[in-house]
Structures are given as C-alpha cells and as structure tokens.
Amino acid sequence: DRQQVRLAALRKRLAREARAAYAMGRQQQVKLLLNQQQPERIGRMLVYFGYLTDARARRIAELREGIARLRLTEASIAATTRELETLRQRRRAEQAELESNKRERKALVAALARQLDSGVSELKRLGEDEKRLQALIRSLQDVLADIPSGLDRQRPFRDLKGNMRWPARGALVLGFGEQRGGGGLRSRGVVIAAPEGGEVRAVSHGRVAFADWLRGFGLLLIIDHGDGYMSLYGHNQALYKEVGEWVDTGEVVAVLGASGGSATPGLYFELRHKGRPVNPLKWCAGRPRPAG
Incomplete structure (x- = not known):
C-alpha cells in the first residue's frame, strides 16, 4: 500500500544520504589536506563542508524521524486492520447466528402448524368417538328399558x-x-x-x-x-x-x-x-x- 511505498522510499533516501555523507566526509577532507597548492582555501572549504555535513545530518535525522513516524502509522494501521478483521469475523458470526435463528423459527412455526393441524384432527376424532359412544349408550338404554x-x-x-x-x-x-x-x-x-x-x-x-x-x-x-x-x-x-x-x-x-x-x-x-x-x-x- 501507499504507506509501505513511502517507507521504502524514505529508507532508500536515508541509505543514499548516509553513503554520501560517509564518502564526502572521508574523501573530500583527505583531498583538502593533500592540496597544499591552495592553503588559503583550506579553511573556507572546511567550513563549507562542515555546513554541508550538518545539513546532510539534519536530513538524515529528518528521514529517520519520518521513518519512525511511518512505522508508528504502519503499526496503527495494522492494529486497526486486525480490529476490523475481528469485527468482520464477529459480524459474520452474528449473521450466521441470525440465519440459524431464522431457520429455527421457520422450522418451529412449521412444527407448530403441523401440531395445530394434528391437534384439530385429534380433537375432531375424539369428538366423533365420543358421539359414537353416546349413540351406543342411548341405543342400549332403549333396549334395556324393555x-x-x-x-x-x-x-x-x-x-x-x-x-x-x-x-x-x-x-x-x-x-x-x-x-x-x-x-x-x-x-x-x-x-x-x-x-x-x-x-x-x-x-x-x-x-x-x-x-x-x-x-x-x-x-x-x-x-x-x-x-x-x-x-x-x-x-x-x-x-x-x-x-x-x-x-x-x-x-x-x-x-x-x-x-x-x-x-x-x-x-x-x-x-x-x-x-x-x-x-x-x-x-x-x-x-x-x-x-x-
């Protein structure tokens, strides 16, 4: 992502600045010491290279601070990503539970409907059986009376x-x-x-x-x-x-x-x-x- 690209670019710049500072600090100072033909310019060049070295050191420090900030940002993004993934997993689990509850309710409603139909049929059957028994009792009473x-x-x-x-x-x-x-x-x-x-x-x-x-x-x-x-x-x-x-x-x-x-x-x-x-x-x- 963009944060990773920025971090890689800053690291490359920091490496270049560090190599340049090292090379300049060693090679240029050696050349100045060996150049005895212009001794009057040695002081000015040393001051110039001192300014340049300080500026490069500040850039290196700024690059390091930028890298540190990017690392903190990267860590924060990673933590946020993990939190979002946890929330997504929780959301998926809640959705699955909701779907399961819906299926259970649907099955329960169907079972209750079947039970109601069965109960109505059972009630009807019991009522018919009772009517048959009542009719039998009445017929027996009529016969026994004679x-x-x-x-x-x-x-x-x-x-x-x-x-x-x-x-x-x-x-x-x-x-x-x-x-x-x-x-x-x-x-x-x-x-x-x-x-x-x-x-x-x-x-x-x-x-x-x-x-x-x-x-x-x-x-x-x-x-x-x-x-x-x-x-x-x-x-x-x-x-x-x-x-x-x-x-x-x-x-x-x-x-x-x-x-x-x-x-x-x-x-x-x-x-x-x-x-x-x-x-x-x-x-x-x-x-x-x-x-x-």
Whole structure:
C-alpha cells in the first residue's frame, strides 16, 4: 500500500544520504589536506563542508524521524486492520447466528402448524368417538328399558357409592373431567395405566350389555347394573364375557391392553347414570392399588 511505498522510499533516501555523507566526509577532507597548492582555501572549504555535513545530518535525522513516524502509522494501521478483521469475523458470526435463528423459527412455526393441524384432527376424532359412544349408550338404554332387569334382589347400585373396588390395579393417569388429547374435550371417565395382560374385574353385579370393538375405545365391555347405572371398560386386550351374560362383583371380565389407539396400556373406565357420566373417584374407594 501507499504507506509501505513511502517507507521504502524514505529508507532508500536515508541509505543514499548516509553513503554520501560517509564518502564526502572521508574523501573530500583527505583531498583538502593533500592540496597544499591552495592553503588559503583550506579553511573556507572546511567550513563549507562542515555546513554541508550538518545539513546532510539534519536530513538524515529528518528521514529517520519520518521513518519512525511511518512505522508508528504502519503499526496503527495494522492494529486497526486486525480490529476490523475481528469485527468482520464477529459480524459474520452474528449473521450466521441470525440465519440459524431464522431457520429455527421457520422450522418451529412449521412444527407448530403441523401440531395445530394434528391437534384439530385429534380433537375432531375424539369428538366423533365420543358421539359414537353416546349413540351406543342411548341405543342400549332403549333396549334395556324393555328387558326385565333381574336385579331386584341385588343391593341397589346407588348404595355402593364410595365403597366400590376399582376394576384394575395400576396408576391413575387421567382423572374425570381432565383434558384429553391436547384438545378442548374433557374426559368422561378415568384411565388406569397398567401392564398388558392384567385382570379387569366387574365393579358390581350386572349383565353384559355390550362386548365388542368401538373406535377410540378398542375392545369395550359395558355392564348394566340396573336403575340406569352402567360401567364401561375400554382398551382391553381381550373380553371374557358376551352380551347377555351375568357377572358377579369382582369377577374377571377382560384382559388389560392398549386397543383402540391407546398410547399406553391400561384401562379406560367410566360410570354412567341414565346416560350421563359420573365421577368414578366419588364411587370407588381411595385410589387403584399399584399393579403387581
């Protein structure tokens, strides 16, 4: 660059001046001493050469100062260049981070959009499944209304409130009225998580009103307990009872599973009175016992 060119030129001038001063100082003074024919001019020539030597020395000093200033300027420029390079690298890093953040935000927006679409689809599916179950309950109520219950000698189901045993062992992972599937639908029953293959027992004496597959609930068993009360057992691996069969309190009626699209194995359990869901937590004693 221009600073380097100036510095090189000053160095060349300094070298020339130094060589000239050295040569003149040695050679010219020797000639004057040897020139004995004009002794009257020796003094004047020595004074002249003294002035010339001083002027050359000042030029040499000025050149050295110029070189020193140029070196300082060169060092300052180098430091500024390094600082600018650091700033450029930082700028590139910030730009790369900004681009990365933009890509992440874009991916997040796309994922949220997919999740929203999935959530809407899931909500729609759950709503349709619930409508199918409601329609099934209504049809069963109509059929059962025309059939003698045969439960007159049994203890009324309503008297069991708060004392019934849970139908399966496991952990209660979804409570009555809690949100299902990330949508706005509320659970009309409870979910008891438990390993596949465990036993499902009837909570009370009754007659099997439904034993078949229902979308969203898998293999579903519904027991009629009289006076409009029903218990529902979903997501089973297998059903041991058929429609019309009688069951006793605590009798094994199904095998725990994960049918009907359940994310985890276990039992979906509902209680209904005249078609309306009631909270099993208010009817069963305590909490389900751990599986094992």
